[in-house]
Amino acid sequence: DVKVTQSSRYLVKRTGEKVFLECVQDMDHENMFWYRQDPGLGLRLIYFSYDVKMKEKGDIPEGYSVSREKKERFSLILESASTNQTSMYLCASSSLGTGNYGYTFGSGTRLTVV
């Protein structure tokens, strides 16, 4: 069964901490994405990557950075966590051109910043 795996389901971090969210896919997909999901706002794209070591800003990149050193792994970094970054974070992957299935999502990481 193909999978996108996010390393943590729940995280609680303190304001100012550096936070790493990890995502691994086993489908050999070229594209990987990080979204955050908040009630009433839907899914908002933070960053995406269409190749190893490549990254592009999404709609809300401020306060975040990403790393893609290997094709299967895409990391989201909160440089200095703030309370307004409390959210559900979703990682997704897709083949080139998204194909017929759009994205395959991970189960999400619910991050609370206190």
Added chain:
Amino acid sequence: EDQVTQSPEALRLQEGESSSLNCSYTVSGLRGLFWYRQDPGKGPEFLFTLYSAGEEKEKERLKATLTKKESFLHITAPKPEDSATYLCAVRHNDYKLSFGAGTTVTVRA
């Protein structure tokens, strides 16, 4: 700017009471419209892809249709296990999807 708007925000149904969810979009050069189902605390799961006006897809009690400006997700004789948030997304370039805010469906037994 590309926009995807879903309505209603929430829908409460009695078991067996059929209804429809709406997804309207404004995008130049639509290259696919996607429907996903999301259960609480989980990531979205793929349901359907539609590419052209007039196209229809079915899966169990769900049927998705597409026109030039909107898509409908029809739920026929829903059961409590159909309770979920349903997300609509449009593809407008090779990599990215733009999502609507979703419709949360609650089906009571």
